[in-house]
Amino acid sequence: MQLQYREIRLAQHNAGRNTSTKAGAPWTLRYSETYPITQLARKREAEIKRKKSRKYIEPLIKLASTTQRLFMFTS
Template sequence: MFYVYVLYSTIADAFYVGLTSNLERRLKEHNEKKNVSTKKGVPWKVVHSEVFETRPEARKREKYLKSAAGRRWRKQNIRPRGATE
């Protein structure tokens, strides 16, 4: 199983999209500042996740969520608590 996830940081007022096979471990790594891209936004919270059977399926969805169309979809469908409009 593979997870595509969207994190949100109230500190940075930012989203982060990623892919992993272990969502709990990956969130812990983000919040322990082990990822250069996310260490300034700690703490991060999972605001959306999707499960896929194969890595290629998950990668395709991750790429979409990182695209302009995916950002629009996130803006319309994901409303984390504490997010600014």
């Protein structure tokens, strides 16, 4: 269910349904977190967006990329 939700959100961003994301299309998913309920996921999304800082966001992406590579090699 959550994977489907991420795909829907990404499609909405790329479709230009929101003026704040329209100019950046096409978007690609670089980082994601999983939460048991949508309310918590939206709260975390808002927290990340409030930072509006590459100093905060880029390490999240780098950590996710490194973790994913480690997982792929250890599986």
